[in-house]
Amino acid sequence: MLTITFYIFIAIVAIQFIYYIIVFGKFAYAKSAISNPKRIPISVVVCAKNEAENVAKFVPILAEQDYPDFEIVLIDDASSDETLDLFEAFEKQYSNIRLVKVKNNEAFWGNKKFALTLGIKAAKNQYLLFTDADCYPISKDWISIMSSQFTPEKTIVLGYGAYEKISRSFLNKIIRFETMLTAVQYFSWAKIGHPYMGVGRNLAYKKEEFFNVNGFIDHMKIRSGDDDLFINQAATRKNTTICFDQNSFTYSLPKTSFKEWFAQKRRHISTATFYKPFDRLQLAVFYISQLLFIVFSVILLAFLHQWIIVLCLIGFRYLFTWITLGFSSAKLKEKDVMYWFPIIEIILVFTQFNIMITTVFSKPVHWK
Template sequence: MELFTIDTILPAASGILFITQAIYHLGLYNKLYIHNKETVYTTDVNTENPPLSVIIVAKDAADELQENLPFILEQDYPEFEVIVIYDRSADDCDDTLKLLEDKYPNLYHTFIPDSARYISHKKLGITMGIKASRHEWLVFTEPNCRPQSNQWLKQMARNFTPATEIVLGYSNYEKVPGWLNKKITFDTLLNSMRYLGMALSGHPYMGTGRNLAYRKTLYYKQKGFASHLNLQRGEDDLFINETAHAHNTRVETGSDSLMRIAMPKYKKIWCEEKISYAATSRLFKGTARYIMGFETCSRLLFYAAIIATIIIGILLHQWTTLGIAILLWAARFVMQLIVFRKTAKTLGERKFCALLPVFDFLQPIWNGVFKLQRKLRRKNEFMRK
């Protein structure tokens, strides 16, 4: 009797892959829920609310600024300034900002000169904002983002301890009807569970400029974006990848700290963001990208092993083998559903439920397509212009 036959190897492989997936879901993806449930801010947290500067770089965003800036300018915070640097464009950003400045004395704006060439305007704008800022703590967001509470800055600031240099916040798209919205909110939630979960595990590897804070001295110590100045993007994820470590990074995901992103007008806008991320994420230093890549591979292999085991079980009338495969898939789905539902609830997201297995299977595929599109494009498309 042969011990290593296909009807024994496949169930064994499925079991090993199930254990691997369980480690990721219970040990990493569950971190955000545990953090929100158990976090107690002790006396080492600076409760003095130090003055801070909010920096926003805008392009063709007059309507978005008019709609979202008041929610930032009206934060319940003792002392802060908001600095908007806009890329000269066809819309009336300047007029919009001047009108807002008449109402809000803590709002300041300037523009990226037309003469700026061969440099990323986003990075140049952030650099201009940092140099113009008056305070040590810098908070970053974007024109299409709206804080969900007037306590946003206070919740970010409660992490400003003497040892902290970086605070990673949570952001996701607004919830509206439609398949595309469900797709991108799931993708953003999963990616957040990854990079914020890794940060909570003591291994931060990236951040997003939609809800992010760091010290001005950290920016100058790192010489700004000098190490990736040749790239069009990377002002947030690559910068955090280079500077974040277990002892200088904190995560803020309280209900009042959440940031909502306006839905893009066209699917292509979101696709271009994903392709740009694919161009910068391959440059991440450390093991995090490989750890996340291994999760994706083990997930796809799990599905492949389960499907193959079910087929073999049916063809060979191995009902025990078939039952093992179904039981493993069901156990993983229940585990995943519990983790996602609890995390989504604390972050005000959809629970997904019936769509969870669909998106769980498709997410690695569409991200693979984005990586392929990145490879097929010319290298200079991702370089500074």
Template sequence: MVIIALLIIWLLVVSIQLIYIFFIYSRTAFFRQPEQNVLDLGANSTSGSGVTIIVCARNELVNLIELLPLLNDQNYPDFEILVMDDRSTDGTSLFLENDIPHLQRVRFIRIDKEHEHVTPKKYALTIALKKASYPIVLLTDADCRPASDGWLSSMVAPLINSPKAISLGFSPYEHQPGLLNFLIRSETLFTAVQYFSLALAGRPYMGVGRNLAYRTSLFFANKGFYTHINVVGGDDDLFINEVATGQNTAVCLNPDTFMWSKPKETWAEWRLQKKRHLNVGKYYKPGNKFRLGLLTGSHVLTWVLALMVGLVVLVHKLQHHSFTTNEWLLLLIGTGIFVLRELGFWSIVGRISHRLAHTVHWASIPLMDLLLAFYYGLAGIETIFRRRKKRLYWR
């Protein structure tokens, strides 16, 4: 009975994975980006087409020197670049004051102090949205680089002369050698698979602040970051989690819209970044947490139970025990569905990776699948123990 129960549970979790792969992930794999001549739209639209690019930066002088000319040269008729200099001490202020007169679209605001009621990034963004000259904002970070001079026009295309209010973009990380970089790229790809696919399924739940556009009217109509103003992080995903709907959200898979980022180079830096992201996730809407929990839990259990089933088969062989007819039937069905799941994941996520800047090589998708299951499992365990420690400390 224990073996049968194990096999039935395995069948259930793998079946959940099949639903996600073939009915959710496939939406991104086979999505056709609507073709729009956005330059004509922007030039001919009488209102609502201007864009403010917002870059919040603290001690990012080296990156700003390289990034701002790339943003200033974007091919779009009506836009500005607003740099929020958040208490920088590396010469950023002098650079912005003296060295950018040739960048005619760039202006900046200096922030000199922190405010107790709000985290620094959210304060800077709130001020930026209040001071933005145009009704659409496009967010990125100082350590990012646009894939082309069509980044701006392609990212805001879904919002021009349209009821859409949010445009979700992709921000791949640069390829570097080593396991850490492979894990970062794998996790970035799979996160994109999830938020793009669920958005296309009418259940948007997050965006990435390195490449995200929305209307300022949406921000102020929903009181900005008010509900999570003291939470570290969440200026992108928590805000989108609150305001995004299936009707007001669009996705951008055009390669011109990609915003390349520099990855963390040490395990300590990356682990700190992931801790912040996991901390933010607990504030998601219940429905989003349920769907993501089901997705992640079934992913982890698919591999854990596969290893357990394999161990059971090995023990039976070593002990010369035989399976009953029902056990053999469930084992064959489970193995077949597991193989179908692996082939489906490989082909569909591999196709998405190909579309998203070849983030992970197609041949490495099975390794990515197993590595992410291991990573999500450890992250879940760490989160549970961290919360228990906090409760004990509070008492």
């Protein structure tokens, strides 16, 4: 039995090698595309529900972008706090702000996709750039750099939505590592020519791509997924590109308690079950290989006489993963999380396993 386990372990290491070196290496060792500003009219779309504190801080940052032709479409999704009041004040203060007021609809009660659909239709420009109400761009060139990736063929641009660093917070390192790893995955598959997801914190596409797939209609009843499910449906090898220039990043306020982050990850992971079959398969194989690598490593080191061979395989696996993620973390300005890589990975793998088990017995809470 241990012999069979050993050979399975070798296969697992081989699978991990394929993912980290062949697949993720496409992003890890890629050079950033040269930014050639297009100066095309852009509509920045922000949807908010009860985000008064965040929009008070971040809308002025969006308004200060160094770009000649852009509007900001602010969507208030039936907020019960002061969000709408703030939006109305910003509309008076900035001439390029367009306000969309969404009232609760019985058919789409509390559905962010319904609110976003109204905002997309209201946008006057054909090129749309999305971020969340609790996000802000790292530089005044965010619009310029993201929009520079558009071409007549490339009409979907996947960006990086990072989380702020909190000193002396190990949870923060876990959150940022998981965010980085997710970005490495969707950037890499997009580079290969098989884009499967993006994040609404930093995402751009031409309006026609939205209408080509009838918007969110095919997954309107699924509360999450206005970003990743849409990209999974609309993105192709021909129409999708990525942007990882460090001045194109957006930053969000991270969760500060494990309970809140756990609930957030449940919402995110719940949409993956609706991806295309190949995408579900490749994500499942990657996660299962991570889990089994950890479990089989412990078993074989404890019971196999040839433990030195096992130890060498473990070392080899951590060498190539550390190199690939090291290059990737440098690109995404997350190098500090790699000092804790083995520990964070183990915690994250078993947290994801816990999320999967928990989701089987209860549904996650969605849009506020």
